[in-house]
Amino acid sequence: MRQTGILPDTEIAALFESGALAVSRALDHDQIQPASLDLRLGDRAWRVRASFLPGPNSLVADKLDRLKLHEIDLANGAVLETGCVYIVPLLESLNLPAGISASANPKSSTGRLDIFTRVMTDRGQEFDKIAPGYGGPLYLEVSPRTFPIVVRTGSRLSQIRFRTGNALLTEDELAVLHRAETLVATDPPNISGGGIALSIDLSGEAGSLIGYRGKHHTGLVDVDRRAAHEVLDYWEPLYAHGAPELVLDPDEFYILVSQEAVHVPPLYAAEMTPFDPLVGEFRVHYAGFFDPGFGHSSAGGTGSRAVLEVRSHEVPFILEHGQIVGRLVYEHMLKRPKALYGVDLGSNYQAQGLKLSKHFRPT
Numbered sequence: 001m002r003q004t005g006i007l008p009d010t011e012i013a014a015l016f017e018s019g020a021l022a023v024s025r026a027l028d029h030d031q032i033q034p035a036s037l038d039l040r041l042g043d044r045a046w047r048v049r050a051s052f053l054p055g056p057n058s059l060v061a062d063k064l065d066r067l068k069l070h071e072i073d074l075a076n077g078a079v080l081e082t083g084c085v086y087i088v089p090l091l092e093s094l095n096l097p098a099g100i101s102a103s104a105n106p107k108s109s110t111g112r113l114d115i116f117t118r119v120m121t122d123r124g125q126e127f128d129k130i131a132p133g134y135g136g137p138l139y140l141e142v143s144p145r146t147f148p149i150v151v152r153t154g155s156r157l158s159q160i161r162f163r164t165g166n167a168l169l170t171e172d173e174l175a176v177l178h179r180a181e182t183l184v185a186t187d188p189p190n191i192s193g194g195g196i197a198l199s200i201d202l203s204g205e206a207g208s209l210i211g212y213r214g215k216h217h218t219g220l221v222d223v224d225r226r227a228a229h230e231v232l233d234y235w236e237p238l239y240a241h242g243a244p245e246l247v248l249d250p251d252e253f254y255i256l257v258s259q260e261a262v263h264v265p266p267l268y269a270a271e272m273t274p275f276d277p278l279v280g281e282f283r284v285h286y287a288g289f290f291d292p293g294f295g296h297s298s299a300g301g302t303g304s305r306a307v308l309e310v311r312s313h314e315v316p317f318i319l320e321h322g323q324i325v326g327r328l329v330y331e332h333m334l335k336r337p338k339a340l341y342g343v344d345l346g347s348n349y350q351a352q353g354l355k356l357s358k359h360f361r362p363t
């Protein structure tokens with residue numbers, strides 16, 4: 001077995017057995033994913049004045065005492081409003097061995113709803129990063145940006161990956177792996193900046209669907225209900241016409257799709273990182289974890305594209321077809337997961353093209 005890499009499902013289960021991962025309510029049967037664990041909301045949320053980080057000398061609970069405005073009971077479900085910031089203790093807590101660190105990311109379904117989430121730890125100085133050997137509670141900051149949402153105790157908005165050491169593939173290793181396994185359906189792939197570039201797809205015959213823009217002042221989205229919401233009540237479809245480009249209006253939210261089909265072989269996990277944080281005009285993808293098996297043919301995934309959550313800031317910005325918007329970095333798994341993303345798990349986004357979150361009725 002490798003000594004460094006991302007812990008697969010079987011090793012996450014072992015963390016639970018050894019007490020490195022504790023839960024205040026029994027794990028859900030499908031909570032452990034091929035390379036991550038879904039995190040669940042606890043029984044209360046606090047609306048706070050503003051987002052914060054605890055910093056090296058504070059516990060989250062102490063800062064919460066100072067900043068909280070209102071306590072909300074999540075046991076029977078509650079509405080979280082757009083534009084507000086909430087802090088929610090999670091049902092999972094950690095007591096990691098010294099050699100294991102972790103990182104968190106919104107689930108893809110959460111990103112597709114434009115719900116901003118970040119995990120916080122006691123004495124944490126960064127969001128979504130959990131230091132090796134961390135022992136203590138986990139909290140989630142939640143801020144719905146476009147739709148008001150209904151959540152309850154047990155709702156799963158975020159996920160955590162555990163790793164030992166550093167097992168990132170170098171550009172040379174990516175090139176070799178691409179030759180053996182075809183990581184993206186573009187030849188040759190653009191391997192740069194430590195990853196494989198992903199670009200935006202705005203092509204299509206006049207009248208074909210190229211994306212969606214979130215509507216304002218919509219009804220609620222219940223994050224635990226699948227295929228329960230009408231697309232047109234929440235989204236304005238965008239169709240190709242004229243030049244293959246799209247003007248992003250400031251502060252609007254868009255769902256678009258990558259031009260490249262993406263493949264994550266079973267012994268690897270991938271993460272989408274921003275193309276260039278210095279291109280400040282727009283932000284792509286809040287959700288960045290790609291599971292082992294995503295786009296893998298034997299897991300039913302041939303042709304899977306990446307869904308891109310895009311938001312423009314400050315000024316209107318023209319996105320053009322083929323523009324690079326992100327990079328996929330690949331890491332070794334410590335070993336092959338027992339179940340792969342896709343057919344093994346009844347996953348929602350295998351073999352997807354342009355796809356809204358699972359909450360909307362398929363059109």
Ligand SMILES: Nc1ccn([C@H]2C[C@H](O)[C@@H](COP(=O)(O)OP(=O)(O)OP(=O)(O)O)O2)c(=O)n1
Nearest residue numbers: 107108109285287290291294306307347348349
């Ligand atoms: N910006 C992103 C992030 C992820 N994915 C893909 C790759 C992931 O392997 C897959 C599922 O991601 P999550 O596990 O985060 O999503 P959910 O848990 O919401 O979906 P599922 O129930 O299918 O696991 O979605 C994507 O297309 N675009």
